Amino acid sequence: MALRNIIEDGHPSLGMVCKPVKKVGDHEREILDDLTETMRxxxxxxxxxxxxxILRRMVVIEVDDQLYQLVNPVITESEGDQFEYEGCLSVPGMRGRVHRPAKVKVSALDRNGEPREYEGEGLLARAFCHELDHLDGILYNSKCEDYERITDPVEEDEE
Ligand SMILES: [Zn+2]
Structure with missing residues (x-):
């Protein structure tokens, strides 16, 4: 595994729509592991x-000590609404509130290429939505309110 460099808001790659992964092999597993190490x-x-x-549809999420490594993830169901602060590792030092579903279901391939279903609410639902937006070139700050500089970074969950 290796740490990767996180690019920041303003870099053209962050505005691109990512291509689906055709086959989940060792190369893709290596990317998932690098993403996990870099996130942690x-x-x-x-x-x-x-x-x-890397302009491919892959994300990693870790909430409540549960690690999700998703390939070609799609939100299949969503319900309710939440309006909480989000941050982003590509937008350091900032946060803003975004309307997200309270609960989502996601279908994706896992690291072995097997189709899986995931369910999340609260922070996990926000993380699914936030990360999947990245795959379509969307940053949370394009649709947030109360956008502001973080004064106490310790309390933030950056995605
Ligand atoms: Zn982000």
Whole structure:
């Protein structure tokens, strides 16, 4: 595994729509592991492949000590609404509130290429939505409110 460089807001790769992964093999597993190591090193709760300059539909999320490594993820169901602060490892030092579903279901391939279903609410639902947005070139600050500089970074969950 290796740490990757996280690119920041303003880099053109963050605005691109990522291509689906055709086959999950050793190369893709290596990317998922690098994303995981990079996310943990940055103390984030999620990281998407385009944030390290790889324009493929892969994300990692870690919430409540549960690690999710998702390939070609799609939100299949969503319900309710939440309006909470989000941060992003590609937008350091900032946060903003975003309307997200309270609960989502996601289908994706796992690291072995097997189709899986995932369910998340609260922070996990926000993380699914935030990371999947990255795959379509969308940063949370393009649709947030109360956008502001973080004064107490310790309390933030950066994705
Ligand atoms: Zn992000």
């Amino acid at each position: 090193n940055a103390e984030g709760v999620g990281l998407a492949a385009p944030q390290v300059g």
